[in-house]
Amino acid sequence: MTPQISSYLGNAARFSAVVDGAANWSSASPCNGWTGADVLDHVIDTQRDFLAQRGCDLGPRPAGFPADVWHSHLEAVRRVVADDDLVLAEYDGYFGRTTLAATLADFYGFDLIAHRWDLGRATGQEVAFSGAEMDTMETAIAGFGESLYMDGICARPVAVPQDATRQQRILATLGRQS
Numbered sequence: 001m002t003p004q005i006s007s008y009l010g011n012a013a014r015f016s017a018v019v020d021g022a023a024n025w026s027s028a029s030p031c032n033g034w035t036g037a038d039v040l041d042h043v044i045d046t047q048r049d050f051l052a053q054r055g056c057d058l059g060p061r062p063a064g065f066p067a068d069v070w071h072s073h074l075e076a077v078r079r080v081v082a083d084d085d086l087v088l089a090e091y092d093g094y095f096g097r098t099t100l101a102a103t104l105a106d107f108y109g110f111d112l113i114a115h116r117w118d119l120g121r122a123t124g125q126e127v128a129f130s131g132a133e134m135d136t137m138e139t140a141i142a143g144f145g146e147s148l149y150m151d152g153i154c155a156r157p158v159a160v161p162q163d164a165t166r167q168q169r170i171l172a173t174l175g176r177q178s
Helices: 003-021 036-053 066-081 084-088 100-122 131-149 166-173
Strands: 090-093 096-099
Touching: 003 066, 003 100, 036 066, 036 100, 066 084, 066 100, 084 100, 096 100, 100 131, 131 166
Parallel strands: none
Antiparallel strands: 090 096
8 A cells, every 4th residue: 555545544534533423414514505415425426536537446326324325435445546556557637647646645635634624514523633634735725726716626715813723724725714
C-alpha cells in the first residue's frame, strides 16, 4: 500500500467515525440545500465517478441505510486501491500529470476532511481538525486557487472575526460559517 493510499484511508476512517455517529440524516448541512444524507451521497458518488473514469469497477452502487452504504462503498474502494500498479499509473488530471493514489490522497482527502465537518454539523457532532489536517487543507486550498470556487465546489469565502481560530479561518475560506 502506498503512503498516499494510507493517507486517503486514514481520512476515510475519520470520516467513517462521523458517519457511524450520525443519527439524523435529514438535518440540514452547511452545504446550501443539502442534508447530512446529501453530503454522504456526494462523497460516495464523486469517488465512484472518479474511480469509474479511471477504469475501476466498484460494482453496483450500494443502497440502504446511509452508514451501511458508506461502509459498503469504502470496502469496494479498499479492494480497488489494493492494486499498487493501478493506483500508481499516471494520467492527465485537471491540474496536470498525476496518479490515482495522489488524487485520492490530495483531492478526495481534502473532500473527506471538509465534508466530515459538514456531516458533523448536520448530525450534531463536534468535528475538530488536527494540525496535520489543517496543513492538508491549507495546502490544498492554495493549490486549487480560484478553481475551488467553480460552480458546485465551494462557496466564496466568508468573513471571520479577528480572533477566529485556524479551523474557523479554513472553513471560512471554504464559504462555511462555523
